[in-house]
Amino acid sequence: MVVGQDYTNHRVCRQRHASPGKSGSRPRHLRYTTQYRRPRPGPGAGYPYLRSLPPAMPASSPFANPAPDTGLLRAELAAARAALAEAQARATYYQQLFEQQHRAVLIIGNGCYTDCNGTALRLLGLSRRDQLLGQPVGSFSMPVQPDGRPTPARIAEVLDQVRRLGWGRFAWLGRRHTGEEFWEDVVVTCIREAGQELFHVSWEDTSDRPPRAGSSYESENRLQLALAATHSGVWISHLTAGYTYCDQRARALLGAAEAICPHEALLPLLHPDDLPRLRAAFRQARRERQPFDVEFRVQHPTEGLRYLMAMGQVQFDAQQRPVRITGLLRDITDRQRTRLELIRKSELLEQMLRHLPLILGRFDRQGRILELVGAGLRHLHTTDNEGVGRQAGYLMQDMQEPIAQVLTGQHVRFVARGQVQGQPVYLQCFGFFDESQQCGVIFSINATESELSKERLRTEKEFSERLLNHSLDAIAACDQHGSVTAWNHIMERLSGVPASTMLGQQLPEFPVFAGDTAQGAALRSILSGQNTPHYNVPFHCHNQDCEANLLPLPMPEGSAYGVLVVIRDVTQRNQLAAEATRLQLRRQQEILSAVLEAQEAERRRIAEGLHNGVGQLLYAAKLSLPAGPEVQATRAVLEEAIRATRTISFELTPGVLADFGLKTALEELFKRIPHQHLPVQLHILNLPPRLPAPVEMAAYRIVQELLNNMLKHARATTALVRVAYRNQALHLAVHDNGVGFEPATGPQPGLGLPSIRNRVELLQGTLQLTSRPGQGTTVQITIPDTPAPEG
Template identity: 45%
Template sequence: MSVTEQQQQARALALSEQRLSQALGAAAMGIIDWDFATGQWYSDTRAQAVLGLPYSARPHSTEIVAARLHPSDRARFRQLAARPPEEPAAPPTELDLELRLIRPDGTDGYLSLVGRVLCDPDHPRGRLLGLVRDQTVRRRTELELRYKNRLLENILGHLPVLLGRLSPGGHYRELVGAGLRRLHLADNELVGASIFEVLPTLAEPTRRLLAGESVDFVGMADTADGPVYFQSYGFFDAERQEAIVFAMDITEREQQRTELEQQQQFAQRLLDNSVDAIIAFDAELRVTAWNRQAAAYTGIETAQALGRPFEELMPKVAHDPQFRESVVRALAGETTELLSWTGRYFQGTLDLNLRPFTSPTQPHGMLLTARDVTQREQLLAETTRLQRRQQQLVLTAILTTQEEERRRIAEALHNGVGQLLYATSLHLTQLPDSAQLRAGQQLLKEAIRATRSISFELTPRILEDFGLPAALRELADRIPADSLQLELHLEGLDAPLAPPVQMAVYRMTQELLNNVMKHAQACRVVLTVARRPDQLHLSITDDGVGFVPGPAPASGGIGLAGIHNRVELLGGTLAIDSRPGQGTTITIDLPLPLELTPEPTTS
């Protein structure tokens, strides 16, 4: 062989070794040569890296290599070197092992040991020539896959789920899982059957699935026990040309959802049939319920109201101070009411009730009920008006009776007692003059004057003839100016009042002035009688001794008791402001117009 040929063979050998090294590197394999007799383990760089050994050009002992293995695999590894010697001519023994490693970081690893055990005169006990390869990733992947398979088997075997595989034509290739028990089916009982025939209710999503579309839907199957619902997910595996479906039994959930929907519908029907407007709010005052009556009151439909802040829906009501205060109290846990709420935001009158509200889906909020009481308020107003009219008619009858009686007494005084006194006075003028006679005549004059004064007070003809202003002025003029200074103010009395009202005002003024003169010890009095658009105002103020006002007397015909009864019958108000040593002010307000004439009767 020439030198050139030797060089070519050497280059070819080197190239072959280079390719072998590259191939082993690409495959993550290392070369080992294990002499069983000496226990020497020869390995290249890659083999030492797989075992986690520090690189050394010298061989490692069997025990050093065994120390890198998991304790459960060390005995099996050592038995390879303890095998009995074989005949030199014995055929090679194939070896393929998988051993577990302990990596330098303490984690487990896996390697495969593949090779041949050879025996020759130089190695009578044998030597192992082979390859080692790191199988950690593959092994962990296999273990993970096995774990997931076991997990899937346990899920399918114990939970109400099922797993199915369908052919492109819709025939079952596999259908397993504990979820089949609800359908009274065993695992794979439907293999070969068409899903379109077995479960026709799933035809539409199944067609989409077989067309290559991923589907997520709730399917229903009819059974003797009733409908069964499954939450299903499916996809089409184009590589294996089959559809995969995974489903979970959600029958209980669907039944609960259906029951809840029915309860909600029932509750909504109750709300909608209520005569009250009912609105529920969460803690942020967002509307969570809005019944039909609420829509009728506000003109806002339920769909428009739900979920929106009440402030957006009805800002004027939401910002009303009285309403806001009630809302704050209700959200704090207190039930509040706004009765006969009339006003600026709606036509009519409402009774509002606000109470704290909790529910499983709404931990905190408020429930508002509103009832239209416009008709009730109108009826109450009408009842009050009729009662007041009846009282006023009674008062009219009383006043008329009193005035008639006073007129009779006044006429009796004037025509009877007055005439007798006047005749007696004339008779005395016929007697001889004397001191006793003059004294008697003076007493008769005072008696005649007192009789005329009493007769006038009983029947003030000036009131009937000239009206209330003239009668009040005449009443003021009769008070002696040297004993009491009276300041009289009359306003708006040009238009005549009903005769009973005139008489009532006159009599109350007369009684008030008499009280001042008898009890107040006053020097100055201010009397005001004023007619205003909707009421008649009467007030009297003195600078007398004053008193401590007590509760209104329950009955009585004279003094403040009688005045109070008259004011009450006329539907008015009486207020007394007085303190000892600081004078007294009495204020009377009577509503106008007063209906003091009986309604005509119909036959």
């Protein structure tokens, strides 16, 4: 028996095929397009079950009139010939309908195929009728139907239903001559003619056709979408027959070659260590008559070791005997590997806490300690969890303020200083608030030795700087007013001015420290009160390459600083290092380029996972909801989640940038900005259709990062972004009227400037940042469309 799925084109006129006892009636599943009389067909014409109809009555029949009138006989003969011609034409018409309709047609009699049309041969992959005719019913069907019943039993049930009702319609799992399985939608009509029972079978292959809305297969399609989204397959294990049916996905997950396999053929695919657990789960499900789910491993022929989850339930017959197990098979390889990786990381963290001077503390919203563990507690003379229930920071009062910041949701990084039993203790700490557990977390490492070492180094450094007065470098010093207080003999030789002349003179007025030089600007910044040393300031003097180190010198007043200047001749060193520097710069640019490329690749991978994984799961969940107002809110939440997933995917990997260029990508980016929070204007001038891909990507990421910083930190009310192309370079200008900051010394949380600088330097561009507290921020960037050649 052969089956299919589409019902739309089954339109055939068959008045002669009415069921016995309903003369002249039409089967309800047939639709008529034209009404015809019912002439008696001639011999050999039309359907095979019409070929046995008798011809028109001959003139020599004993029932003819004994003395017919010649004219009347001629008229009757002409009428009979016309009726015969009409019957032959009608029989030819029905034969053409039988042969030419797009649905496959089979005639079944005495349990065999007795006739077929060309469409049936084509869909079954046959070339001749004798390959089909005479074959028993079910020869071109799968041995087991999807409901788990053998095909012969299913055929008997279907034919019995058709005998009782006159017709039937159902789905079937067929098999072509090549062995390929396919889905069919079948319409069967029972025909009784001259005491003979025939079955007219009309079917269609619908394996690759999407179901019509509202059809009975729409739910099946949704189920298949859900199975595909969750990487799941269907399996049916027939316990009495000893074989298992697997759909295409289940076969792909197991690595099985056949849809129907004996149980023994599947055992080599299963990991031997997991067989006892599988058998125990099945036995328990049979004994307790409860659904089961069990995880196991398979040795996939092509993909290696895979982790699967089998879910299902044992089914029983009328005598309460187990007959089959029906269930789903799901691929959990990625989840299992992630879980194992988390276990490994947890074990690693536990080992670190046991053997390294680390401390892990967790505390609730009231600041009470929930957990306090780690080998670093030994330096604080306490043990694991000894302080549970007490206020966090009781060991070191220096931690109270950072703990309060953590409880407000901030990330903090700080060094806690205190004393334990009269000894100084330093803890390098990092803290954050764990939203999932609703607790604060601070991870600390005992940095006492390193901090004490730093203090010793600072002391030694100050002592060393004083010793520079006796070094071979050129050394000069001035007080807080700029008057020269020291001028060694190397400085005399370098400058050509004796110490007797320079002592008491203004050092900022010396030509080497003119205001338009880097060393002059550094000198004036220290004299103005900025306690910031300036190291290795390069300058050129008397055909020599020099470097100046300018160090603040605390004055006795305590609030002012003089300046210690150390100058050395680095001409030869610069010449030797020039080549090495050039090679190192090239290497650094290559590494930076690889890092940025890896970041973009990771963003694309995450975006694809969100779009193809989470997005599809949400969409499948939405489709699985029944219609009705009671789930309207749930549907709205799912739609919002789908939109959020798409937005995150777009922000991670803007496909519009690669497809349409920088201008379109920026316009699309600005459409996604919540303008009710920050009105932003975008001006694009003379931008060519396309720029080199690295330039476009860098410009897009820079604008994206700066806009994110505005929304998070600037507290601005207006912002302006200008993008222009001139003189073979791309010019970006981003301005906001926010709170601003001090670029030289002020904190810059979350600005992302290192990332922006790296991108600009990689493309050999320039970046200028202008900002003042309360006066907003302006960032100007220039990127050449073709990087300059390396010297």
